[in-house]
Amino acid sequence: MMMKQSLRDIKREATASALAEAAFALARERGLGGFVVEDVVQRAGYSRRTFANHYACKEEAVAMAALTFGDVDEAEVLNIPPSTAPLDALYRWMRMQFTAGLLWKMRELMSLAKEHPTLEPYMLSVLHRLQTGAQEALSELFKDRYPEGYYHILIGAVFGAVVPILDGSLPVSLPGHAAAEASEATPFDQYLDTVFGYLRHGF
Structure with a gap:
């Protein structure tokens, strides 16, 4: 049975979405080789540690933008x-x-x-x-x-x-x-x- 999401889960998904959208935007602007994780976190307004809590690399973040x-x-x-x-x-x-x-x-x-x-x-x-x-x-x-x-x-x-x-x-x-x-x-x-x-x- 489907469970209602907690506020914590909703915030976590919002953070993951923001990071993924930032990575995807950078990939469109610069190509996949034209940016690094530090550029992603700066654009999204989060720390590198927060990024690491959600994604293993920038490629994963870029791809996950499809689900945001x-x-x-x-x-x-x-x-x-x-x-x-x-x-x-x-x-x-x-x-x-x-x-x-x-x-x-x-x-x-x-x-x-x-x-x-x-x-x-x-x-x-x-x-x-x-x-x-x-x-x-x-x-x-x-x-x-x-x-x-x-x-x-x-x-x-x-x-x-x-x-x-x-x-x-x-x-x-x-x-x-x-x-x-x-x-x-x-x-x-x-x-x-x-x-x-x-x-x-x-x-």
């Missing part, structure tokens, strides 16, 4: 009819979690990771956390009505379809794209509907 938009409200996911199919619940979770802000930030981070391979392990960690969030939401909603492996298959298939649009492998336009830039690309919402359509009806 706030996790999806699991309570909202859970507030759906119990007869809802797991695939429909996952669709709802994806639409709430993958906001325009998160998608754009993930794409920028993927681009940075191509230039700086030291960032890649931390990007994989971020993706894993997002997948774990989906897993926990479905498990909480459906309890043991379905085999545990069933959720892993669904979530793995959906995330496997999302990664290529984040790394630029597929021509899918993210929300907020100018019409001229997106004219040859499939809109993200349409692409997501196509993915779930395949999962519902087959290929």
Whole structure:
């Protein structure tokens, strides 16, 4: 059962978010090799010791900026009819979690990771956390009505379809794209509907 966060946990998350946002902003401005941890803590207004309490290195902080938009409200996911199919619940979770802000930030981070391979392990960690969030939401909603492996298959298939649009492998336009830039690309919402359509009806 989900527990309400304490004030201490909320403050800790706010600090981690501020440090991650500062690191991400510096990475965008200067490139990953153009700043050090000291620059991050100065911009965020915290000490180096505080940074060390949250992150092992600047790469981890940069990657974790993808999660500072706030996790999806699991309570909202859970507030759906119990007869809802797991695939429909996952669709709802994806639409709430993958906001325009998160998608754009993930794409920028993927681009940075191509230039700086030291960032890649931390990007994989971020993706894993997002997948774990989906897993926990479905498990909480459906309890043991379905085999545990069933959720892993669904979530793995959906995330496997999302990664290529984040790394630029597929021509899918993210929300907020100018019409001229997106004219040859499939809109993200349409692409997501196509993915779930395949999962519902087959290929």
